[in-house]
Amino acid sequence: MxxxxxxxxxxxxxxxxxxxxxxxxxxxxxxxxxxxxxxxxxxxxxxxxxxxxxxxxxxxxxxxxxxxxxxxxxxxxxxxxxxxxxxxxxxxxxxxxxxxxxxxxxxxxxxxxxxxxxxxxxxxxxVEFSNEEDEETTALIKNIKEISGQLSMTSQSFSPDFHTILTKMQNPEKIAEFILSHLDLETVKAQELLEQTNLNSLLEGIYQELHKEISVAQVQERIRNHTRDAINKSQNEFYLREQLKSIKKELGEHDEDFEVLREEIEAKPLPEKIKAEMSKQLNKLERISPDSMEASVTRNHIEWVLSLPWGIHTKDNLDITHAKQVLDEDHHGLAEIKERILDFISVKNLKQNGPSPILCFTGAPGVGKTSLGKSIARALGRNFFRISLGGVKDESEMRGHRRTYVGAMPGRFIQGMKKAKSMNPVILIDELDKLGSDFRGDPSAAMLEILDPQQNTEFYDNYLGIPFDLSNVLFIATSNDISAISAPLRDRMEIIELSGYTTQEKVSIAKNHLVHQAIAESGLNQQHFQLSEPVIEDIINGYTRESGVRNLSQQIKKLCSKAARIFVEKQEIISITNESLEKHLGPKRFVDELVHIKNMVGITNGLAWTSFGGEVLKIEALMMPGSGKLILTGQLGDVMKESAQAAMSYARSHAAEFHINEDRFTKFDLHIHVPAGAVPKDGPSAGITMLTSILSALTNRPIDASFAMTGELNLRGDVMPIGGVKEKLLAAKRNHMTSIILPEQNRNDYATIKEFTDGINVIWVSHANEVLDKVLLPSLI
Incomplete structure (x- = not known):
């Protein structure tokens, strides 16, 4: 054609x-x-x-x-x-x-x-070729036909008919076109051959491409042979193993590894149902090929079950004197928690098999929640394991993954039981309030079963696939913000609040614990490093502002590191004094100054509680011409905004009592601001503080800056109780406040902490008018 x-x-x-x-x-x-x-x-x-x-x-x-x-x-x-x-x-x-x-x-x-x-x-x-046929052309055609024969035998891409047809062809141009129509070439190389006008060069290029095809075909054949040999070897091994199994069965012998597992199953004090299930799994393992994925999964499952501490219980040390001594050695104060642990030990003395309480320590960072769990384990003589739940969002972290998944593992609690090596350890659930949830499930829902004494006797882990008894475990949870824990989970726990420490308590903790710990970690001894009480107090006031002692510990360790370096370099022992602190720790981060500078209109000192402890918070109010709007700024939450609205409503409804003209509400805007605008703030306890700032701005009467206050306000002017009394009082004391206004209904809370408030005059109030009479000074007009 x-x-x-x-x-x-x-x-x-x-x-x-x-x-x-x-x-x-x-x-x-x-x-x-x-x-x-x-x-x-x-x-x-x-x-x-x-x-x-x-x-x-x-x-x-x-x-x-x-x-x-x-x-x-x-x-x-x-x-x-x-x-x-x-x-x-x-x-x-x-x-x-x-x-x-x-x-x-x-x-x-x-x-x-x-x-x-x-x-x-x-x-x-x-396109015509520029040269005629010659001897080189004949030689190239001969080589091409020869290599095409090899290609037909080795490559599946070229059929035997390819060589047969090629041997019958004589025209070099036809031969070239025939071969090119069968080669799978890269586009650039194919275009290069298509454009070739020298016949011998074209045939030479075709010959080279056929050589490449031969090399590729040989590699493919080698891979096929290797794969075939591997399959044959695997099949042969399987056949031999099956024969070996049959021979051993006839002789009454068993595989040594399987015998070890079988003996371990019989020796472990497993419940009968679980023992039967493990025997069933072992029989299944004996029947399947050891090279299969199922064999690996089944064996891992059996070994995991057998690695758990079935029937192993450490003996509780129920000596109350010993427990009290251990708790006092490890922690200063915390009387309520120590009493609760001693109560638990007393109950254990009377009833060994009674249920263990589920405790939840809540408080600011650094107050000793985690270390207290370790002390409780030491006092009881139990093994200890810590599980951190901060940022956990996958329910499988709690319950484990099903064995059908590649790389499946038991959940954290079963792994913890294996590492604790007993059925009655102390397990500390750290950062319980940091649990999250997403499309993979809600881990807090799994925690309901784990922490419920009625359900955790048969806790079901997805990986194990069998019930496991967690009822003998003493669970201790920790949190910074108890409100972040779901209500059903809170109901299952006994909440114990850890308040912040006073300066004197921090000094005592530093002397008895933190300094010794820092010296040991830095390789020094008592002669190389010493801190006096005034220096420790200066560190507390100038470099840390916290409810706990974590930052204090870091600063002391920093001083120890400085002392160690000077001792290594100069063989000198440094003496840490109040004057030399800034040399070693840098400028003070917190300067001792009164929160209140002078009596001003619209500025009130409030007391707030955060998950990091108490704070003194200023509330500022300012009048300006407008249309009666209430402006709220400072990243206030919904509850705090409602407190401001309630305070404004009370002030407006009692305007006559305070001699406020109605024009002040209709022709002026009131702006309430809480400084530190980048920090979110919320809660009802600033109600009375906001009312004081509002009335001060409306009446142009200054506020006595020596006062700080806290209390929720209702529309009748009643001052309602608030939480975090101790933290707020400690914050006031840190900031040198002399007079504190508290709700009358919090008087019982004060009875347990009044030893911390030396130098502070506490004024109890039940109505807003009592507050206003105390703090509002005569008008400046």
């Missing part, structure tokens, strides 16, 4: 323009039959024009293209040598465009390319 084109019609084709079809990522050689998808409307028009004539198009490959607009190719981006192809079939595509089946006919070179009536066309001429 190509001969007919070349001899009879080529001159006619060359004298006319021919539609161009860009060939994307494919090179079509003569004799090749390939399908092409055409979606560009210009190209479709060109195909239709060809169908109305000789059904011939010119295929030109693109040098580069955009995948999203593959057929929108600029003419400059098309190669100038391509293939004249005959359109064999056209099919309309439902999604748009057409699919054409074409056959390459002969090579052609573009003389000119243009667009006529929106159709891309070209004038072409044929």
């Amino acid at each position: 190509e001969t007919n084109i070349k001899n009879n019609a080529m001159k006619e084709i060359m004298s006319q323009t021919i539609p161009v079809v860009p060939a994307i990522d494919v090179i079509v050689f003569p004799h090749m039959i390939v399908p092409l998808l055409v979606v560009d409307e210009r190209i479709i028009q060109g195909v239709n024009q060809a169908l109305s004539g000789q059904k011939l198009v010119l295929l030109l490959s693109a040098k580069s293209y955009d995948e999203e607009h593959s057929q929108e190719v600029e003419t400059e981006n098309l190669y100038r040598i391509g293939t004249v192809a005959s359109i064999m079939r056209v099919i309309n595509v439902p999604e748009g465009g057409i699919k054409i089946l074409i056959q390459g006919m002969c090579r052609a070179i573009v003389e000119t390319i243009q667009t006529n009536d929106g159709i891309l066309t070209a004038n072409i001429k044929s």
